[in-house]
Amino acid sequence: MISTVFVVALWTLVAQDAGQATPAGNLTSAKVLYASGDYEEALNALATPRPDDSPDEVDEYRALCLLALGRTPEAQHSLETLVARNPLFKMSDADVSPRLVTMFHDVRKRVLPGAVRDLYAKAKTDFEAKNYDQAKPEFEELMTLLADDDLAAQAASLSDMKMLADGFLKLATAQIAAAEAAKAPAPTPVKPPEHPSQDVVATVPPGDRMYSFDDKDVTPPVELNCPLPAWNPSNPTQMREFRGVLRVIINQQGKIESSSLVVPANPTYDPLLLAAVKDWQYKPATREGQPVRYQKLIPILLKPHQGGVPPSR
Numbered sequence: 001m002i003s004t005v006f007v008v009a010l011w012t013l014v015a016q017d018a019g020q021a022t023p024a025g026n027l028t029s030a031k032v033l034y035a036s037g038d039y040e041e042a043l044n045a046l047a048t049p050r051p052d053d054s055p056d057e058v059d060e061y062r063a064l065c066l067l068a069l070g071r072t073p074e075a076q077h078s079l080e081t082l083v084a085r086n087p088l089f090k091m092s093d094a095d096v097s098p099r100l101v102t103m104f105h106d107v108r109k110r111v112l113p114g115a116v117r118d119l120y121a122k123a124k125t126d127f128e129a130k131n132y133d134q135a136k137p138e139f140e141e142l143m144t145l146l147a148d149d150d151l152a153a154q155a156a157s158l159s160d161m162k163m164l165a166d167g168f169l170k171l172a173t174a175q176i177a178a179a180e181a182a183k184a185p186a187p188t189p190v191k192p193p194e195h196p197s198q199d200v201v202a203t204v205p206p207g208d209r210m211y212s213f214d215d216k217d218v219t220p221p222v223e224l225n226c227p228l229p230a231w232n233p234s235n236p237t238q239m240r241e242f243r244g245v246l247r248v249i250i251n252q253q254g255k256i257e258s259s260s261l262v263v264p265a266n267p268t269y270d271p272l273l274l275a276a277v278k279d280w281q282y283k284p285a286t287r288e289g290q291p292v293r294y295q296k297l298i299p300i301l302l303k304p305h306q307g308g309v310p311p312s313r
Contacts, residue, residue, distance in 0.1 A: 027053040030061050039065040056082055056089050060096065067100055075100070079107040087115045087145055108150040113158070116145050120161055124168065130214075132172045132179070139169035167263030171245055171297065174262055178212045178295050210249065211285060212295045221250045221282040221294050229272040231302045242266040242302040246273065252291040254282040265300045273300065 027049055033042035042065045049058050059082035066075035082089055083104075091104045123138035145151065146162045211218045233239065244265025249257040259277040264270050285294035 026050045027058055027061065030058075030065075034061060034065055034068075039068045043069075056086050059085075060091065060100075063103070064096060064100055067097070067103065072103075076103060076107055079104055080111055083108050083111045084115060087112060087119070088141065105150055108148075109153065112145065112148065112151050113154050116142060116151070116158065116161070119145070120165060123165070127168055127172055130175075132175045136169065136172040136176060139165050139172060143169060164263075167245060170262045174247060174295075174297070175212075175214075178210070179214055208293065210293045210295050211287065213297070215287070218285055218287045218292060218294070221254065221285045221296065224254065224281045224283055226280040226282070227276065228300075229269070229276045231266075231269055233268070238266070238268070242269070242300075244270070244300040244302075246277070246298040246300055248277060248280070248296050248298065250282050250284060250294045250296060252284050252293060254284040254291075256280050257293070262297065265302055269302060 026045060030042045030045035033039075033045060043062065046058055046062050046065070049055075059078045063075040063078040063082075066072075066078060087108075091101055093101050119138060119142050123135050123142060126132075126135040126138060142165045143162070146158055146165065151158065213220065242265045243263070244261055245263040246259065247262045248259045251257040256277055256279075259274055261270055261274070265273070284291040286292065
């Protein structure tokens with residue numbers, strides 16, 4: 001499975017390391033010992049890995065050695081440790097035995113459902129704590145895992161999580177973008193020309209900057225007339241709660257400049273909501289007494305036979 005040239009090359013590396021007084025117990029020597037069929041000594045080498053040895057590779061080779069020795073439960077445990085630490089780890093079919101690859105996929109199918117639920121809980125906690133920079137990559141990793149072939153059999157049971165994760169990812173991305181926009185420097189006033197004969201250039205208005213909940217020096221907009229369309233489904237499949245997140249931009253006159261659904265609520269209800277939003281009216285947000293543009297994120301909760309439920313605050 002592993003070529004003689006590769007074994008010789010690895011032994012050369014180990015010999016060089018020994019000449020530098022480095023410990024014999026490490027991943028490189030374990031690979032050589034495994035390739036030569038000395039599985040017990042390879043396990044001993046893996047018991048004392050170097051700080052720069054990849055923990056994933058250490059567990060992979062530990063599982064290889066244990067499987068070769070017929071210690072299947074221990075090999076499975078080593079793979080479980082690997083998958084729990086790095087759910088996205090991929091094992092190369094060309095580099096390890098087909099038996100281990102099969103076992104690895106079996107372990108992932110068993111471990112991944114719990115791993116994705118743990119990752120979702122962590123990402124959601126970070127999101128709720130407004131740690132958007134941390135939540136965003138966690139939700140991205142979660143979306144990658146939810147599309148993994150080893151979770152295909154669980155796709156139906158994880159569909160709600162996938163929809164929520166996608167919504168939270170979009171929402172975190174929008175929050176990061178809004179925060180970056182808020183950090184943009186205010187436009188610099190243009191100095192008028194000194195001579196009246198020259199054309200006078202007006203100062204650039206700062207009103208185009210958009211604010212959000214994160215701007216503590218801004219008074220948020222106040223609802224004046226923001227009715228939600230009714231939600232009275234008759235289809236039995238619709239007789240449950242639906243949740244979404246609406247994003248609106250409110251201009252300096254308190255009117256809706258634009259709207260979009262960061263997290264869609266329901267395919268039937270969403271077009272009605274977006275049509276109704278166009279006529280909403282707010283008392284505009286203010287900063288230092290002056291009206292400003294404002295991005296507002298509104299949770300939408302739909303309950304059957306109760307009409308459109310006002311957004312929670």
